[in-house]
Amino acid sequence: MPDPGLSPLQSSLPAAAARFGAHVLAQALAPTRAEGVEAPAEAGPALPPLPGPPSAPFAVPAAEAVPAPPDVVDVPLPADAPAPADVPAPADVFVPESGALERILRGPTGLGTSGLYLARRGEPPTPESPAAPAEGTPIPGLYHHPVPEPDSARVAEVSRRIKRWAVDEVQAYPPEWEDQFDGFSVGRYMVACHPDAPTVDHLMLATRLMVAENVVDDVYCEDHGGSPVGLGGRLLLAHTALDPVHTTQEYAPAWAESLLSDAPRRSYRSAMEYFVQAATPSQADRFRHDMARLHMGYLAEAAWAETAYVPTVAEYLAMRQFNNFRPCPTITDTVGGYELPADLHALPGMQRVIALAGNATTISNDLYSYTKELESPGLHLNLPVVIAQQEGLSDKEGYLKAVEVHNELMHEFEAAAAELAAASPDPRLVRFLRGVAVWVDGNHYWHQTNTYRYSLPDFW
Amino acid sequence: MPDPGLSPLQSSLPAAAARFGAHVLAQALAPTRAEGVEAPAEAGPALPPLPGPPSAPFAVPAAEAVPAPPDVVDVPLPADAPAPADVPAPADVFVPESGALERILRGPTGLGTSGLYLARRGEPPTPESPAAPAEGTPIPGLYHHPVPEPDSARVAEVSRRIKRWAVDEVQAYPPEWEDQFDGFSVGRYMVACHPDAPTVDHLMLATRLMVAENVVDDVYCEDHGGSPVGLGGRLLLAHTALDPVHTTQEYAPAWAESLLSDAPRRSYRSAMEYFVQAATPSQADRFRHDMARLHMGYLAEAAWAETAYVPTVAEYLAMRQFNNFRPCPTITDTVGGYELPADLHALPGMQRVIALAGNATTISNDLYSYTKELESPGLHLNLPVVIAQQEGLSDKEGYLKAVEVHNELMHEFEAAAAELAAASPDPRLVRFLRGVAVWVDGNHYWHQTNTYRYSLPDFW
Numbered sequence: 001m002p003d004p005g006l007s008p009l010q011s012s013l014p015a016a017a018a019r020f021g022a023h024v025l026a027q028a029l030a031p032t033r034a035e036g037v038e039a040p041a042e043a044g045p046a047l048p049p050l051p052g053p054p055s056a057p058f059a060v061p062a063a064e065a066v067p068a069p070p071d072v073v074d075v076p077l078p079a080d081a082p083a084p085a086d087v088p089a090p091a092d093v094f095v096p097e098s099g100a101l102e103r104i105l106r107g108p109t110g111l112g113t114s115g116l117y118l119a120r121r122g123e124p125p126t127p128e129s130p131a132a133p134a135e136g137t138p139i140p141g142l143y144h145h146p147v148p149e150p151d152s153a154r155v156a157e158v159s160r161r162i163k164r165w166a167v168d169e170v171q172a173y174p175p176e177w178e179d180q181f182d183g184f185s186v187g188r189y190m191v192a193c194h195p196d197a198p199t200v201d202h203l204m205l206a207t208r209l210m211v212a213e214n215v216v217d218d219v220y221c222e223d224h225g226g227s228p229v230g231l232g233g234r235l236l237l238a239h240t241a242l243d244p245v246h247t248t249q250e251y252a253p254a255w256a257e258s259l260l261s262d263a264p265r266r267s268y269r270s271a272m273e274y275f276v277q278a279a280t281p282s283q284a285d286r287f288r289h290d291m292a293r294l295h296m297g298y299l300a301e302a303a304w305a306e307t308a309y310v311p312t313v314a315e316y317l318a319m320r321q322f323n324n325f326r327p328c329p330t331i332t333d334t335v336g337g338y339e340l341p342a343d344l345h346a347l348p349g350m351q352r353v354i355a356l357a358g359n360a361t362t363i364s365n366d367l368y369s370y371t372k373e374l375e376s377p378g379l380h381l382n383l384p385v386v387i388a389q390q391e392g393l394s395d396k397e398g399y400l401k402a403v404e405v406h407n408e409l410m411h412e413f414e415a416a417a418a419e420l421a422a423a424s425p426d427p428r429l430v431r432f433l434r435g436v437a438v439w440v441d442g443n444h445y446w447h448q449t450n451t452y453r454y455s456l457p458d459f460w
Numbered sequence: 461m462p463d464p465g466l467s468p469l470q471s472s473l474p475a476a477a478a479r480f481g482a483h484v485l486a487q488a489l490a491p492t493r494a495e496g497v498e499a500p501a502e503a504g505p506a507l508p509p510l511p512g513p514p515s516a517p518f519a520v521p522a523a524e525a526v527p528a529p530p531d532v533v534d535v536p537l538p539a540d541a542p543a544p545a546d547v548p549a550p551a552d553v554f555v556p557e558s559g560a561l562e563r564i565l566r567g568p569t570g571l572g573t574s575g576l577y578l579a580r581r582g583e584p585p586t587p588e589s590p591a592a593p594a595e596g597t598p599i600p601g602l603y604h605h606p607v608p609e610p611d612s613a614r615v616a617e618v619s620r621r622i623k624r625w626a627v628d629e630v631q632a633y634p635p636e637w638e639d640q641f642d643g644f645s646v647g648r649y650m651v652a653c654h655p656d657a658p659t660v661d662h663l664m665l666a667t668r669l670m671v672a673e674n675v676v677d678d679v680y681c682e683d684h685g686g687s688p689v690g691l692g693g694r695l696l697l698a699h700t701a702l703d704p705v706h707t708t709q710e711y712a713p714a715w716a717e718s719l720l721s722d723a724p725r726r727s728y729r730s731a732m733e734y735f736v737q738a739a740t741p742s743q744a745d746r747f748r749h750d751m752a753r754l755h756m757g758y759l760a761e762a763a764w765a766e767t768a769y770v771p772t773v774a775e776y777l778a779m780r781q782f783n784n785f786r787p788c789p790t791i792t793d794t795v796g797g798y799e800l801p802a803d804l805h806a807l808p809g810m811q812r813v814i815a816l817a818g819n820a821t822t823i824s825n826d827l828y829s830y831t832k833e834l835e836s837p838g839l840h841l842n843l844p845v846v847i848a849q850q851e852g853l854s855d856k857e858g859y860l861k862a863v864e865v866h867n868e869l870m871h872e873f874e875a876a877a878a879e880l881a882a883a884s885p886d887p888r889l890v891r892f893l894r895g896v897a898v899w900v901d902g903n904h905y906w907h908q909t910n911t912y913r914y915s916l917p918d919f920w
Contacts, residue, residue: 232692232763233771236756236779243753245778246815248868254774281806289745292752293703296696299759303692311693314714318705319696342802346741355706408708 136449139367140460141400143407144444150191157200159187162207170266172215183452186210193328193442196435198337205275206335209287210328212267213294219264221298222376228302234264235295241268243288279334282342290327297323304381316386317359317405325365325443326358332435333428340432349420350429356413357436361443363406368447368454370399396459413440596909599827600920601860603867604904610651617660619647622667630726632675643912646670653788653902656895658797665735666795669747670788672727673754679724681758682836688762694724695755701728703748739794742802750787757783764841776846777819777865785825785903786818792895793888800892809880810889816873817896821903823866828907828914830859856919873900 138144166172166181173181190207197203220226220234237258245255259269276284300319304311311319333340344350366382373380383405388398417433447454598604626632626641633641650667657663680686680694697718705715719729736744760779764771771779793800804810826842833840843865848858877893907914 230763230767230769232756232759232761233767233769233775233779234763236760236782237775239756240778240781245774245781246812246819246872247774247777247781248865248872251774251777251865254772255778258774258778280803281808281811282803285749285802285806285811289749289752292749292756296692296699296752296755296759299692299756300696301692303690303694307690307693309690309693312714314705314707314711314718315693315697317707317711318700318715318718319693321700321705321707322696342806343740343742346745346802348741351741351745352706359706405708405711412706412708 136451136454137456138444138448139403139456141403141407142364142367142444143410144364144448145441147192147438147441147445148195150188150195150442154191154200154203155187157187158191158203158207161200161204162186162211165204165208165270166211166267170212170263170270172211172263172267183450184211184214185446185450185452188449189442189446192445193439194332194335194435195438195442196336196431202278202335202337205278206328206331208267208271208274209331212264212271213327215267216264217298219262221302228306231302232299235298238264238268239291239295241265242272242291275331275334279331280339282345283331283334283339286342286345287327287331290330293322294324294327297321301381305378308379310379310381310389311386313383313386313390316381316383320362320366320383321355321359323362324358325361326354328443329357329361329436329439330354332439333432336431336435338428338431340428344424344426344429344432347420347424349416349423350432353413353416353420353433354436356409356416357440360406360409360413361440363402363409364444364447367399367402367406368450368456371455371457372453395457399457399459410440596911596914597916598904598908599863599916601863601867602824602827602904603870604824604908605901607652607898607901607905608655610648610655610902614651614660614663615647617647618651618663618667619645621660621664622646622671625664625668625730626671626727630723630730632671632723632727643910644671644674645906645910645912648909649902649906652905653899654792654795654895655898655902656796656891662738662795662797665738666788666791668727668731668734669791672724672731673787675727676724677758679722681762688766691762692759695758698724698728699751699755701725702732702751735791735794739791740799742805743791743794743799746802746805747787747791750790753782754784754787757781761841765838768839770839770841770849771846773843773846773850776841776843780822780826780843781815781819783822784818785821786814788903789817789821789896789899790814792899793892796891796895798888798891800888804884804886804889804892807880807884809876809883813873813876813880813893814896816869816876817900820866820869820873821900823862823869824904824907827859827862827866828910828916831915831917832913855917859917859919870900 163181167175167178186207190203190210191197194203194206197206216235216238218226220231220238221228240255241259245252247255259265275287279287297319301323303309304319330345363383366384370382370384373382379385383402384395384399386398387393387401387405388395391398391401393401414437417437421430421433623641627635627638646667650663650670651657654663654666657666676695676698678686680691680698681688700715701719705712707715719725735747739747757779761783763769764779790805823843826844830842830844833842839845843862844855844859846858847853847861847865848855851858851861853861874897877897881890881893
């Protein structure tokens with residue numbers, strides 16, 4: 001059975017922070033930048049307005065940045081939308097016990113992802129989620145947390161803008177793949193994963209990168225002509241769109257031109273150019289590292305496919321920590337308009353939280369895409385398949401054991417995050433942990449509701 | 461013709477720093493930790509004594525660290541060694557013009573790598589370099605800077621300790637490869653590259669990692685049974701010895717045991733365990749990122765080998781920015797006992813300096829190992845070979861053009877470093893730039909003098 005209700009992390013984090021005073025959490029919950037709301041001093045540098053295409057110099061690190069007054073423009077919100085205080089809390093939302101801290105936290109719609117919107121109280125009211133419930137069924141027994149329906153105005157605007165970017169600006173897909181692009185529902189995905197993004201411009205940072213990562217995977221690795229043979233060369237050259245080459249005057253132009261020579265590189269190059277404009281250098285460095293991990297993961301999977309090697313379960317899980325969603329949740333601070341400082345990001349405790357969150361979401365992907373991958377040619381490795389093969393189990397037994405693995409990773413993630421928040425109650429750290437948790441939940445929501453791509457096996 | 465004499469970087473950096481006052485450079489030149497010398501407050505956390513094998517918790521980041529009094533023990537220096545003040549400056553050492561800044565800088569032996577030893581004046585005297593000149597001839601026309609002969613007592617001690625580690629502690633090599641291990645001369649290499657390491661313990665951090673990187677390359681990729689086929693899986697599993705897997709209780713033990721299952725993983729695991737003990741979390745994160753880059757570079761090279769693809773020169777140079785020495789110079793601060801803060805490391809200007817330094821040293825390796833690689837089976841790609849093939853040049857013309865490429869990279873590196881030092885005169889940044897420059901010079905010294913491995917072609 002699924003375990004509905006709001007993420008325990010979202011209650012345990014406040015509980016942990018309470019040991020150090022409610023102000024810590026209040027700071028963590030307040031978005032650092034939103035329309036008309038001034039960023040608190042603790043929140044790191046303000047995000048500069050995003051031009052498109054970018055041409056400004058690199059952002060300066062937090063220590064040197066002078067917060068600029070916000071001047072971004074977001075999607076206008078309809079005047080007749082209900083004020084947040086008028087919206088009843090969903091029945092499954094966690095309601096903390098009474099007390100001073102809880103009164104700070106509860107807010108008009110209860111504690112949860114909506115808490116990330118607290119600073120919007122003074123703004124025009126937000127439209128509530130569409131009346132229709134989300135499509136799709138969660139995997140029975142999968143430990144997860146439902147999320148509020150993403151803001152439909154934002155979804156529409158992100159969907160409109162990302163299609164223009166993908167089709168016109170970088171020519172990421174030929175017109176005949178348009179139905180697949182629509183079926184990807186990336187606008188809904190990113191709005192669900194980043195409810196605290198101050199503006200649509202911020203959401204676009206994540207959305208372009210997500211699309212670019214899928215173009216690379218599709219074209220180089222999987223669905224659209226990819227192959228494990230020669231993949232190492234293709235991925236490295238694409239990686240230079242994220243991590244630029246510094247070379248001689250004679251050869252630099254050929255490298256720069258190479259970045260425009262195919263859809264994966266055009267997509268990476270453009271998405272990264274926008275990202276670097278908005279990110280601090282340390283945030284960009286963090287993202288490059290996560291992408292290098294991702295590419296190493298692709299290459300391990302490709303090597304095993306090429307040699308028809310079936311890894312042990314432990315080896316598969318190791319590979320899947322690299323071929324992983326990690327680059328997506330770890331930009332939550334840039335998309336949220338603040339910075340988790342590099343030294344806090346590097347803490348072993350934070351590295352563990354991020355790894356566990358990435359692993360849980362990635363195994364969730366294995367489970368939702370199980371039937372889709374069964375239909376692809378050859379043996380497509382995923383956790384249920386590897387467990388069944390290596391442990392002599394039936395397909396169903398392998399799948400159900402993989403659900404248990406996922407659930408343990410989720411519990412470990414939540415425990416590690418609560419422990420870290422208690423040990424290091426920096427408001428940026430606590431907000432980042434919540435951002436990762438919300439990303440995990442939004443990612444599950446997208447998988448559950450993406451019936452265009454995914455369907456469940458008949459195991460129950 | 462080679463361009464002898466001390467690195468212009470080592471004069472241009474002081475010149476740049478002088479704009480901001482001599483105290484900046486004085487701080488940069490003073491080692492932060494050496495026997496009996498107290499670390500200045502600006503120098504970041506003191507390095508804890510290195511146990512072996514390590515068991516202490518991770519180091520804390522700079523902001524939280526409380527500098528401990530130094531209590532490391534180094535190799536005793538012979539009592540009859542000449543005091544530095546008695547050693548005449550080599551004829552080719554740059555001597556700055558007179559003035560207050562220069563008087564601070566010049567010291568008893570002139571400005572240069574020896575400047576990194578200034579804090580040793582109050583200590584027992586250092587033995588001077590062996591009387592015998594270094595063996596080997598520099599490549600004619602290769603722009604480089606000679607270095608003082610490395611401290612022979614340190615070379616001897618590092619050589620003794622690293623052999624015990626490689627043979628007994630991690631069983632990195634079977635006994636029959638001992639001559640190759642000796643021929644690698646890694647003690648001499650690392651002492652030349654890290655003249656400012658406060659102790660032999662610090663030098664061992666770099667030396668273990670260098671040996672481990674070579675074990676992985678030898679066993680998985682090249683000389684000792686490596687193959688491009690399946691390499692992606694092997695490298696990823698080895699990478700988890702640097703970047704640990706966070707997984708479920710059932711599968712974690714199998715992963716941990718896998719790290720002891722072959723020489724590459726045993727070497728990585730142990731070398732990283734020592735490194736993490738001494739490094740801040742951000743330094744460890746930086747190193748992991750550089751190693752992910754290295755592994756991506758190996759995999760691009762392997763993909764091209766497997767598909768018999770000859771890249772364009774620009775593509776080859778891009779690959780070589782990843783399959784690159786970069787992880788070695790970028791640990792110069794950990795080996796030096798201080799920290800370049802993560803935000804300074806991530807600056808675009810610093811990323812450019814590091815990339816150019818890594819590229820220059822790596823192309824230098826292509827040039828020194830040219831004849832060695834000609835003897836290996838199949839077509840071994842290196843810059844002279846790729847230039848000759850792709851630009852229709854003779855072997856000699858290709859080689860000589862590759863020398864020019866190297867020289868331009870070196871000049872660009874030095875210009876970028878001087879520019880960065882002028883723009884960001886933080887003493888840790890300036891010291892780090894000097895450390896990278898000294899590493900580049902020490903790396904050239906090792907290639908030039910390693911006649912066991914390298915010989916020059918007959919092109920002059």
